[in-house]
Amino acid sequence: MADPLLIIEDDTLFGRELARHFKGRGWDADLAASLKRAKQVLLEEHAEPLVIIADMSLPDGNALDLLEQARAQNIPGEWILLTGCGSVPDSVRALRLGAYDFLEKPCPLARLEIVVAGARRSAQAQKRLRSQATDEQRRYTPDSLIGCSEIMAQTRRMIARLAEVPFSALIIGGETGTGKGLVARILHHSGPRADGPMIEVNCAALPRDLLESELFGHEAGAFTGAKGRHRGYLEQANEGTLFLDEIAEMDLDLQTKLLTVLEDRSLRRLGSEKMVDVDVQIIAASNRNLEERVRDGSFRSDLFHRLSVFRLDLPPLRARLDDLRDLVPALIEEYNARSGRSVRRVPEDVYALMRDYDWPGNVRELRNVIERAVLLADSETFPAEWMQLGRGLGRTAGSNRSEPHLDGDRLVIPLDGSMALDQMDSYIIRTALERSHWNVTAAARALGTTRETLRYRVQKYGLMEHGEPADEESR
Ligand SMILES: Nc1ncnc2c1ncn2[C@@H]1O[C@H](COP(=O)(O)OP(=O)(O)OP(=O)(O)O)[C@@H](O)[C@H]1O
Numbered sequence: 001m002a003d004p005l006l007i008i009e010d011d012t013l014f015g016r017e018l019a020r021h022f023k024g025r026g027w028d029a030d031l032a033a034s035l036k037r038a039k040q041v042l043l044e045e046h047a048e049p050l051v052i053i054a055d056m057s058l059p060d061g062n063a064l065d066l067l068e069q070a071r072a073q074n075i076p077g078e079w080i081l082l083t084g085c086g087s088v089p090d091s092v093r094a095l096r097l098g099a100y101d102f103l104e105k106p107c108p109l110a111r112l113e114i115v116v117a118g119a120r121r122s123a124q125a126q127k128r129l130r131s132q133a134t135d136e137q138r139r140y141t142p143d144s145l146i147g148c149s150e151i152m153a154q155t156r157r158m159i160a161r162l163a164e165v166p167f168s169a170l171i172i173g174g175e176t177g178t179g180k181g182l183v184a185r186i187l188h189h190s191g192p193r194a195d196g197p198m199i200e201v202n203c204a205a206l207p208r209d210l211l212e213s214e215l216f217g218h219e220a221g222a223f224t225g226a227k228g229r230h231r232g233y234l235e236q237a238n239e240g241t242l243f244l245d246e247i248a249e250m251d252l253d254l255q256t257k258l259l260t261v262l263e264d265r266s267l268r269r270l271g272s273e274k275m276v277d278v279d280v281q282i283i284a285a286s287n288r289n290l291e292e293r294v295r296d297g298s299f300r301s302d303l304f305h306r307l308s309v310f311r312l313d314l315p316p317l318r319a320r321l322d323d324l325r326d327l328v329p330a331l332i333e334e335y336n337a338r339s340g341r342s343v344r345r346v347p348e349d350v351y352a353l354m355r356d357y358d359w360p361g362n363v364r365e366l367r368n369v370i371e372r373a374v375l376l377a378d379s380e381t382f383p384a385e386w387m388q389l390g391r392g393l394g395r396t397a398g399s400n401r402s403e404p405h406l407d408g409d410r411l412v413i414p415l416d417g418s419m420a421l422d423q424m425d426s427y428i429i430r431t432a433l434e435r436s437h438w439n440v441t442a443a444a445r446a447l448g449t450t451r452e453t454l455r456y457r458v459q460k461y462g463l464m465e466h467g468e469p470a471d472e473e474s475r
């Protein structure tokens, strides 16, 4: 289908010439000879032209007023303005309103064509971004949080209510894999900031200095290696949401800086004198008990109170086993679609086994179990023999498939679908830790990663509790 182009031009001869020219180049060109007609096309008929070429001064008004109105109503399309005698204040206003370009008349068609081609590319890119945002808004609604238990129904109601109010901060608590990340996305994409950006940052995954420059941004030369200017996550999330995952892992001095930004609604990039205004909604998540961290002094109480305007605590899966009745079919359907399998039947003894298990990795672990079983199913029935609950590390003595093992200095990991990626990750980390006698720094070095990242994953996979190796074997 030809892309729609709107030409707003009162000089009919020139207008017709433009329309003919662009029709010849594959556009669906429409000509409006007055501001009134153009207004009808844009605001009433919702023609949504990709590009608008407008003569700035028309007999019934200034095209910039229409551009301003279109912008206020979020009507997409790139505007190219044609001016008779280039008046500077108007061109400044045109740029401020986000016009793509403005050209002085008479302007050679070849030149206009190049500008129109650029405007088309830009408008198409924006259209893609918008439809992506719409997809996410459709994908992340309160109903994407699956589970028929009363506690989940209540959580959905709270999320739906929260999505209606412009809250400034919220904390989501809950064990690993309970859906904190999912809830954060739902809150953003179904809330009033859905058209703004959502930036996610895992505070445990970055070393302190890097986290600081990523959050607050920096100017060129602020520190060794700071080549150019960098807008930090807080600035990037302007008018949207910043999701701070694993907030308990943030250093105390960064917590202080973050609190200042939240109170002042402005920040200073590293190495800069200038303050920049930021308008962000913060969603913070933690699988640690933050109150306890406040009590033992490793989390600032003032930041805690600033963030916990609202709180949502997601219960572990073992406390809402009824949800399995919804989660299992939904996840099977998802992996059927991904892998072209058609598992339809889940025997009651599968549910019984699942109800007996304590799900330390919660929904994420359930997801892995189902992914593995669906991939290995050879009929329409969910294969109970592939569930291997609690044997996340692939230790299935007696089965005839290959198992991960150490071969001298090498690790051998089976690629036959018997291990999910997370399980491989967990196995690699555990082996490295065992070889370094649970010295995290040495293990991090062996894996070419940071201590922070390793510490985060050790926690995520439950490999060590309170500094001691977890009793993984007994599961
Ligand atoms: N109630 C639910 N309905 C549907 N999917 C869910 C639900 N809860 C969790 N999931 C899915 O389980 C996986 C793990 O959830 P998520 O990443 O949100 O957990 P988390 O609490 O952020 O874990 P972590 O603390 O390890 O970051 C995701 O794929 C998520 O979409």
Ligand SMILES: [Mg+2]
Residues within 6 Å of the ligand: 180, 181, 245
């Ligand atoms: Mg998460």
